[in-house]
Amino acid sequence: MAYQRKQPTVHAYQKVQKEMKDGKLKQVLFFYGRETYLSNWATEALISKYISPVSKELDVSQFDGTLVNVRDLINTCETLPLFSEKKLVIVKDFVPLSGIKRKGFTEEDEKKLIEYIKDLPKTTMLVFMADTADKRRKLYKGVAEAGAAYEFSPLEEKQLVAFIQKRLKSAERIAKPAAITQFISYTGYYDKESDYDLYCLENDIKKALFFSQTPELTLADFTGTASANMDTNVFAMIDALSKGDKQQGFLLLHNILQSGENTYKILALICSQFELMFCVKEMQTEGLTLSAMVNTLGVHEFRIKKAVQFAQRYSVDHLRKMLKRAYEVDKNIKSGELEQGLALELLVAES
Structure with a gap:
């Protein structure tokens, strides 16, 4: 096809x-x-x-x-x-x-x-x-x-980059395209169920412009004043685990739990991320292109790109195993077999 x-x-x-x-x-x-x-x-x-x-x-x-x-x-x-x-x-x-x-x-x-x-x-x-x-x-x-x-749906990636560049230009400042792209990823603008919108983005740009002392803004200037959303933190946790850094993975999990987010929502998000990576990994194996993945999954291209990046560090079998384990943890929490925080810690330990 x-x-x-x-x-x-x-x-x-x-x-x-x-x-x-x-x-x-x-x-x-x-x-x-x-x-x-x-x-x-x-x-x-x-x-x-x-x-x-x-x-x-x-x-x-x-x-x-x-x-x-x-x-x-x-x-x-x-x-x-x-x-x-x-x-x-x-x-x-x-x-x-x-x-x-x-x-x-x-x-x-x-x-x-x-x-x-x-x-x-x-x-x-x-x-x-x-x-x-x-x-x-x-x-x-x-x-x-x-x-x-x-x-009035979320802007496409090119439109969003142009939105940021326009505001930097009006302040007579610049930023490298890579820094802008990473900043967008950090904000979670394209993440599922995200409530981060252009009002939030414009406010974070203003804060970065205020605190930065140089003509060119770096990624650190952006992330130093912006708040990452839960989707971004979960991806960061999965990223740490994919690199074998379980200590960082536990630290990020505890930060997410301390934010006051509902445990079921956290677990649902973890399952969602693993599901997306699993689908992307299988499609890569079948030779599908990025545009074909977007059309098939109905997920924004920006999220697909992130999933591709992380999926490269896992095998299809390992992703299947982790997804199955996440479903088991969900069942154990809802049945009361395991305390919620402990169940999530065990999931991280087994990743």
Whole structure:
């Protein structure tokens, strides 16, 4: 079977940027996804494009989506702009679009809103925002049909590197590509279930810029002020074990346990990392390329690269053995046969 290299993704912020430039943005928009940094950027871009600074307070209306009622929302949308090109109505954290039931928002309200947005006044732009989207909901389908929905997902690696480089450049500083890549790995931006986003990243860059005394930032400058997430610490522990350094492995395990993280979550993450390495190792044996692994596993390329790096230090049989042992430890903890901390220590000792 032939695999094609994955084409670069056109991110939602790029789509909004282009459609706004071409005058093709719809009147009803739904911004959702993990990267609220970018969805907030998009709303600010709309304000800059369509709203006059002299009447911003009157021509931009913002609502709390956990509280707003449909009647007030419609009345505001019917208001004409004063000096601006558009009346901009922004509804933040509109949980009904995430599939969450909300007190005070009935099925009748949902039907009424769906019907209303079909014929929104030409002078109004209505923007809904939420963390997630429930595409099965009639409301989502109605919004998508009347306007457009944009998912603000994590940036691709090249886009993320460019994000970092842009902020370094604005501060008249530089960093080697290798240091930036290792910094990204350290933050756990692409790790499964990670809550580390661009707001966190920008804050860590600012801290590194403040504490560094040289024109060129090193990896130590970045990691010296940033906090590694649990995924990164688990990978570091596995890295130490793969090198035969059990003392470092135990130290990292104790640090993870002392962080207050739930033991089941820690073990689930360890199992997840070994599962990924096992799959990658088998695929390497079969001769699959990196792009084929990404397509088959549905895992971000950045995580695959890390798994490949660590999997090289293990045989397929050893990874199978460790994965089986991790499942046994999980069973022993849940059945109460072993104390949680001791069970994890035994798993590290046998790695």
